[in-house]
Amino acid sequence: MHQPIGVPSVETRGSWIVATVVLVVLALSFGAPWITIIALKMIAAEQGGLRSVPAFATALAWLGFGTGGIAMGYVAERVGVRATVITGAVMICIGLALSTGGATWQLYVGQGLFVGFLGVGGMNAPFYVYVSRWFDRRRGSALALISSGSYFAGAIWPPIFERAVAYAGWRQTMLYFGLIEVAVVVPLAAMFLRPPPELPPIGALGGTSTPYTAMGWPPNLVFAVMAAAGIFCCVPMAMPQAHLPAFCSDLGILASHGAAMLSVLLGTAFVSRQFWGWISDRMGGLDTVLAGSTCQIAAMSAFMFTQDEIGLFAVSAAFGLGFAGIIPAYILAIREFFPASQAYWRIPTFLFCSGSGMAIGGWLAGALYDHYGTYMRRPLPPGLSPTPSIWR
Numbered sequence: 001m002h003q004p005i006g007v008p009s010v011e012t013r014g015s016w017i018v019a020t021v022v023l024v025v026l027a028l029s030f031g032a033p034w035i036t037i038i039a040l041k042m043i044a045a046e047q048g049g050l051r052s053v054p055a056f057a058t059a060l061a062w063l064g065f066g067t068g069g070i071a072m073g074y075v076a077e078r079v080g081v082r083a084t085v086i087t088g089a090v091m092i093c094i095g096l097a098l099s100t101g102g103a104t105w106q107l108y109v110g111q112g113l114f115v116g117f118l119g120v121g122g123m124n125a126p127f128y129v130y131v132s133r134w135f136d137r138r139r140g141s142a143l144a145l146i147s148s149g150s151y152f153a154g155a156i157w158p159p160i161f162e163r164a165v166a167y168a169g170w171r172q173t174m175l176y177f178g179l180i181e182v183a184v185v186v187p188l189a190a191m192f193l194r195p196p197p198e199l200p201p202i203g204a205l206g207g208t209s210t211p212y213t214a215m216g217w218p219p220n221l222v223f224a225v226m227a228a229a230g231i232f233c234c235v236p237m238a239m240p241q242a243h244l245p246a247f248c249s250d251l252g253i254l255a256s257h258g259a260a261m262l263s264v265l266l267g268t269a270f271v272s273r274q275f276w277g278w279i280s281d282r283m284g285g286l287d288t289v290l291a292g293s294t295c296q297i298a299a300m301s302a303f304m305f306t307q308d309e310i311g312l313f314a315v316s317a318a319f320g321l322g323f324a325g326i327i328p329a330y331i332l333a334i335r336e337f338f339p340a341s342q343a344y345w346r347i348p349t350f351l352f353c354s355g356s357g358m359a360i361g362g363w364l365a366g367a368l369y370d371h372y373g374t375y376m377r378r379p380l381p382p383g384l385s386p387t388p389s390i391w392r
Contacts, residue, residue, distance in 0.1 A: 010197045036061075242361070
């Protein structure tokens, strides 16, 4: 839809092979932070019962994804994405090993610096720029596919980690997963992540803007508004993802069911994101952002009125359906409104803002729990355990 008339397409069968490999790499790499989320209560028990400690470690990982994306996006532009991805896989392994040390600082540094900044940060944002250069006609669908890596990770890994943590402990789970990361990602990157084709020297898809304005406004002002919107949409987006297993456990729901509920949420997000990608190729990025945000508001509100297990499964699925298309649609909008030559810094900067929103949301929910002693809408009386009737 967006391909200019008379300009040959760069898309080939190889473009989709590259996108699929990128999806596999991200699905594995984004699995690393989920170990901390699944083992949140166990790690908190070793930290004086403070859930804000592992929640903050997860928040640091999200901040690392964003800040690392800016730095590593600059590096990838010069040395190639293959080098940053191979390095990132090794850093994730080191970070998981460091996180098992037992000290709070080791958990923070392992998750924030090694897993986040140097690990996934060297993959996620550079991949958006990299894959966008392999596509011009179905760029929205391709971006939706690779951006599903984090949700694919959330769909497949929580039940596996729940069993692994119960059987071997969270430390052994981290160590083994780090080794798997290196064993799988390094060969894939070496074999498939070759330089992308050269794109035509045009600033925007279909000529919808010029290098000097975006929608008739100063381009940096438009970008700043988009970045701010990305932060505030991701704060509520992060809360169910980071605390759903612990929340279910507080309600008396089995830990395995809580992990399955998280898988339903993110599995639904993975599937629906492909639909949102198809929509964005036809509606454009900005209209898709507005539609997805409306759906997220409705689904997030539903969590306030649901307390039983079946209801939470249904709301989790609806939540995954609603929010899934927002971030890749933002990336598509950036490619539509700004010159392609600026993608290497605008896309990572936006992902830093959205990652900051995810970090704030995940940490804020943990901090509120530590303050009130509950995820419920009203603080519970001292000595009283949370139950579905009190929650309502």
